[in-house]
Amino acid sequence: MLPLFLAAFLVSSVAAADCTYSGGDVSARWQVSGDKLTVEFINKKIGNNQWTGIGFGPNMNSSVLFASGEHMILHTQNQYLTVY
Template sequence: MFTILLGTLCLSLLVSIGETAKCSAKSGDISARWQVVDSELTVEVTTNNIGNNEWSAVGFGPDMSDLNVVIFQVVDFKPSVVTGTTQGYGAPTLDASPSVTLQSLNYNSNTLVARFARAVGSLSTCQTWNFVTDGAIEDGSIGYHNAAPHSVEICADKCTRKIFS
């Protein structure tokens, strides 16, 4: 009887641990949630209070230099997503075409919601994700951000529960 009780307790604990994987993050006006299904990472990012000629972003990497970035911008009241890389602390070098697959993009009442997918690749291990808000578009280019990034250690491969269709 004790063995059955102990086995049930261990199984319950393992299920609970599996269900508590950190699959979302929020800081101020930016939030994200994600899943990994069939080696594809899908991320949905919501930025509140983003106005015209402003941007927000998520960067993958240990600090603000040498990141792969996904940038969500509103230019002339039209939302778009671009990707790129940073070398050092300057503006990113943008890709000729996005390195992610955009699944949805909505901008309404100063709230931008973007969902994108990419191969899990280098994000299959725990990585730092840097969330940035409060960036300005200056003369059509991505300017500096006005607030410090929110950095979170993310183990995306633990988020295998399907939350997106």
């Protein structure tokens, strides 16, 4: 549920031209240069056998999701969220 909340917050923050978010143990920063988006997402409390994620989209039902699990490997989910 936390990644979905962050997705909604980040989308609204982008519209406000804010390029950083920090709350508790989670922080994110992003930069847009031309048609390239660079994102850094940090969860300081992730442990073994846990995962974290971040999503982007115009609303919760049309978000593109990214998740990271064991060994901090980024998994791109080129799918849209259909339920939340």
